[in-house]
Amino acid sequence: MSENRTLREAKFALGQVVRHRLYPFRGVIFDVDPVFANTEDWWLAIPADMRPAKDQPFYHLLAENQESEYIAYVSEQNLLPDTTGTPLRHPQIGEIFDRSKDGSYQRRSGTSH
Numbered sequence: 399m400s401e402n403r404t405l406r407e408a409k410f411a412l413g414q415v416v417r418h419r420l421y422p423f424r425g426v427i428f429d430v431d432p433v434f435a436n437t438e439d440w441w442l443a444i445p446a447d448m449r450p451a452k453d454q455p456f457y458h459l460l461a462e463n464q465e466s467e468y469i470a471y472v473s474e475q476n477l478l479p480d481t482t483g484t485p486l487r488h489p490q491i492g493e494i495f496d497r498s499k500d501g502s503y504q505r506r507s508g509t510s511h
Contacts, residue, residue, distance in 0.1 A: 408432070408455040408474070413495060413503040415480040416459065418472060420448075424480045425459030425470055426503050428494050436471055450475055460488040 408430045410416055417424040434441065434452035441449065450473035457477060461470035467488040483501045495503040 406432075406454060406474075408457075410455075410457060410474070410477060410479070413505060415486065415503065416457070416472075416477045417480040418470075419476045419478050421463075423461050423463040423470065424482075424486070425461030425488065426486055426491060426495065427457050428460055429458035431456045431458075434473075440471070460486065460490050460494070462486060462488050 410427055410430075412427055412430065414427050415424060416427060432455055434450075434454075434456050436456070441452070444450070455474045457472050457474065459470040459472060461468055467490075485497065485501070491497075491503070494506060496506050498504055
């Protein structure tokens with residue numbers, strides 16, 4: 399990796415609802431790392447043929463699937479915008495976000511990541 403390369407700008411924004419490209423879950427972004435910032439064990443647990451590059455933004459999501467709600471850490475390459483407009487049910491959303499009339503999520507004043 400070159401020391402003088404520039405960081406890519408994040409494609410998705412805080413409060414944006416996204417879905418996983420391969421797996422059936424969606425969530426709202428509450429934090430962004432400009433490059434991979436999780437443990438090496440976490441990264442190595444991903445099958446080698448699906449392991450994402452580390453030099454891209456990674457997103458922290460309040461995520462949910464049909465069965466449960468959880469925190470997910472997902473590479474930019476594996477996310478797509480969620481355009482369903484369906485509200486998320488994750489119990490922590492209200493601690494961080496307010497939902498506006500247009501269905502978008504706005505960070506509550508006084509909260510930080």
